[in-house]
Amino acid sequence: MSNADQDGWTRVRGRLRAEVGDDVYSSWFARMDLEALEEGTVRLSVPTRFLKSWIQSHYAERVLACWQAEAATVTRIELIVRSAVLRQAVPPKLKPELAAGGHDGGSRFPNSNGNGRPMSVGDPGVHEALGGSPLDARLTFDSFVVGRSNTLAQAAAKQVAAARRVDPVMFNPLYIHAGVGLGKTHLLQAITWAGNAAGERKVLYLTAEKFMYGFVSALRTQTALAFKEALRGIGVLVIDDLQFLQGKSTQAEFCHTLNALIDAGRQVVIASDRPPSELESLDDRVRSRLAGGLVVEMGGLGEELRFEILKARVLAARSHHPSFDVPLPVLAYIAKTVTHNGRDLEGALNRLLAHNKLTGHAVTLEMAEREVRDLIRPQEPKRVKIEDIQRVVARQYNVSRSDLLSSRRTANVVRPRQVAMYLAKTLTLRSLPEIGRRFGGRDHTTVLHAVRKIEGLVGNDMALAEEIEILKRQLQE
């Protein structure tokens, strides 16, 4: 194939991109390559069968028309699925253009086939970026204790880890959200360990920060292509703490990576401290893509689950410290009083262990009471209901509950309504869209606006701040 052919192809790609727009282009055509041009037939390749059939049924005529605009002699387009064989490198001068399509024509990298082979990424910087974030050997499925609040998340995680390359992807992405210390990272790393041990598919675990850092440094060393190409060698991409993903260009890269992986039938797993609908800084399209798989929430650890986690941890600690013995009543006491999250449970046990090791004193209830005192939080506040908030706020401001839910925009209703929405967001675990629905079917952006408004006001307006404190106290009593 001549350079002239490649140049022609570059122009065809430009036309195609201009016609269908950047989004459609990068979703479907970014990984299309020119294989051959012979006697009026253009042979193009794509990496997956799915892409092939989609392009064939939706864009075949478009592609042909774009070719004919460049070369009138072309009469036929043939689409093939390229195999995993390494192909010839493309001439260097073509690379910048191909870069624009997020694509590396043929290269040092194996085409993605999701197999478990290591990626042959030449550049050490890229290698560094792609090595994944460090894993903690203790965070496995074996050490993950299942209880009411995490049954579904654990089952979904196991299913993802056990899936084979040939299995259809059941839910994509798998999106797990929960508060701090409730086991997200544990579950994600468990998927990574188990998936890689099975050897079927390469599982890459990245924190959102690492993802950003990887891209930033890869872009800086101009190896974004290599980065992207190598990403394609991944069977399962696991991203932790998505709420930290920041910056427009990072998000655009994230969006493309997500689309490329999902469209190619790769599994994506994500953890975040909030549901997709509340990732406010993310683009709507990314959010809807995230919400389009399976979204699972893990609730707080109940007392029983905390007790089981503690028992498991003591057992694990004893493999290194055989003399470490914690009587069950002590564990029961910790499970009852250290209610906040899994990290505090770990902290509590570490203190007992340290005390035991350093002083040689046996662990007793008295010692435990002393050691963990500052980890004990005041009783969990009562669960507040949105109806209660509406009732109490309406009474306080002398309006009716239906005023709050109505679309009236007079000042005497607008402010109480904002206060009520603000309280709903701060005192309940309801999401913005749900709060919007409960306030007469409002949009989540309206709720967000109200929350920000009140947050802004209480900083300066002492009277309002006090009013809100009083309302909170009434509601939590």
Ligand code: ADP
């Ligand atoms: P997150 O990422 O949600 O903030 P982590 O996964 O880091 O939380 O969990 C915090 C600590 O609690 C870790 O030590 C973890 O092993 C432990 N933990 C949380 N949930 C469980 C569980 N279901 N079984 C065992 N350990 C758990």
Ligand code: MG
């Ligand atoms: Mg975490």
